[in-house]
């Protein structure tokens with residue numbers, strides 16, 4: 530299955546932290562999976578799919594040993610992202626309402642980390658109790674994931 534914004538639906542690559550587009554594509558995979566499993570023609574509830582996306586996110590961030598935001602906060606962000614995704618992915622049908630710039634901006638945004646860290650500061654510059662205990666390796670991994678994204682989970 531293809532997404533008009535980010536390419537083919539695919540599962541998280543568990544070697545690094547998911548980007549915004551990874552979250553959108555993982556959502557599509559899970560939506561289809563639930564439909565198959567329940568043998569239903571109707572799309573599953575967004576909340577249900579988002580909960581499964583959430584569980585996978587927490588697994589990966591847990592693997593990286595990085596403290597994340599509260600479940601409710603992350604679920605709300607997933608819900609918002611899904612709404613935005615649905616709105617913008619309909620740009621073909623609504624060329625009058627959804628401007629190409631908005632589509633380009635969202636595609637660019639998709640490349641950045643879906644950042645669910647509890648502390649949103651740069652870990653190398655922050656003195657909070659979360660950041661000060663992070664090993665140097667993890668700090669540089671976070672900086673990498675926020676930027677060039679060449680590293681894998683240490």
Ligand SMILES: [Zn+2]
Nearest residue numbers: 648655657660
């Ligand atoms: Zn901090």
